[in-house]
Amino acid sequence: MAARANWKGHLRLSLVSCSVGLYPAVSTSAHLKCHTINRETGNRIKQLIVDSVTEEPVDREDQIKGCEVAKDELVPIEGDELDEIALESTHTINIEAFCRRSEVDERYLDRPYYLAAEDKVSREAFAVIRDAMKKKGMAGLGRLVIYKRERIVLLEPYGKGLLATLLRYHDEIRSPTAYFEDMPDGTPTDEMRSLAEELIERATRKFDPKTFEDRYEGALIALVQGKASKSGKRSKATKAAAKTSGNVVNLMEALKRSIASEKSGAPRSEGRKAGTKAPARSASGSTARKATTRKSASRKKAA
CATH class of the missing domain: 2.40.290.10 (Ku70; Chain: A; Domain 2)
Structure with a gap:
């Protein structure tokens, strides 16, 4: 073998x-290996094992196990x-x-x-x-x-x-009680639960680990390759991995948008978590959009 x-x-x-x-x-051999180096020289840093009290280096043959029976004993x-x-x-x-x-x-x-x-x-x-x-x-x-x-x-x-x-x-193994006991039960409506169940049904497929890739590892490799070529620019792969989008206003809207996205075949957004509010719009931006909407409506009536 x-x-x-x-x-x-x-x-x-x-x-x-x-x-x-x-x-x-x-195996982890396929992972990109990163080391701690000296920023000034670019050389790898060597760790030295020393006695915690005398601060003198300790040879390998003098390193043995020490089991703690009391604090500092x-x-x-x-x-x-x-x-x-x-x-x-x-x-x-x-x-x-x-x-x-x-x-x-x-x-x-x-x-x-x-x-x-x-x-x-x-x-x-x-x-x-x-x-x-x-x-x-x-x-x-x-x-x-x-x-x-x-x-x-x-x-x-x-x-x-x-x-x-x-x-x-x-x-x-830690007991989950300390983490879950104060968690509120939540009160999802039947409509919310139904929409979530539909999302689950649409996304259900046979498990295939090959469909999942380490995107952070890919972005890191792209970053390293870009710097190695001395271009100093972030590659498209790095930018794509870091990009996030979406504008989820609340949980119900998030569920409805997800269903619409699934039906249209459009890719799902990866924006803010459900339940978080979108940034407040500026007054000038809101006024400008309302004026544009009124002009559009008046043109349709004239036609």
Whole structure:
């Protein structure tokens, strides 16, 4: 396999065991890499690790873990001491339980990986576990130690392999109560709700992640390319990404305009949020528009 595994060990279900490798399912290598540089020289800035008290540089071999037991009180932990507390999950994912995938709250999902059999001898046992899970419609729950931390892992059949998603612990999830308890219920009218439902129905389509692009990343690349060519001018792509338009007066008007836009096939505007007021018109501008309207009406009567 071309990719390099982030973790290698064994997958075990009771007495069935097989050699597996864990591979990242996502990548950020396509992102534009930006660094902190010196404005004067254009050179990258180098960070130096120093002692917080003596302000003297600390060599890599002298850098160890220090666990905080009280404010400003740290207990040093050596690398060999960490090795002594190695758990079984350091080398083995033991499937401890099974559940329906739908039972797992989306907030607990952290990072996805691909889990694959590492050798020909392991493929049969791996396929047995994978196919049994697929037949029963179940996901497995286990643990593994990765990046010096034990993590819960959710295992699901995925093609010829398994999708292994690291889960957050319960104490890492914040309760929504503090954010939602003071939120007003709102009193949308039946007409507003009906218009919103029509918008949803018109915009409903099968999910395709390829239709979404990182527009900020594109604008940033265009900006970098423009500066790299020493033109000093913002490209059209950058200007287009930064442009906003629209003049939404209130929620009902926004819904009606959205429906009209959908029916006409015109692109939806990306202006102010619904519920915000448009800037006040100047008295002179309003008077001029009224005069123009009266002249137009008088011409029509004369005709």
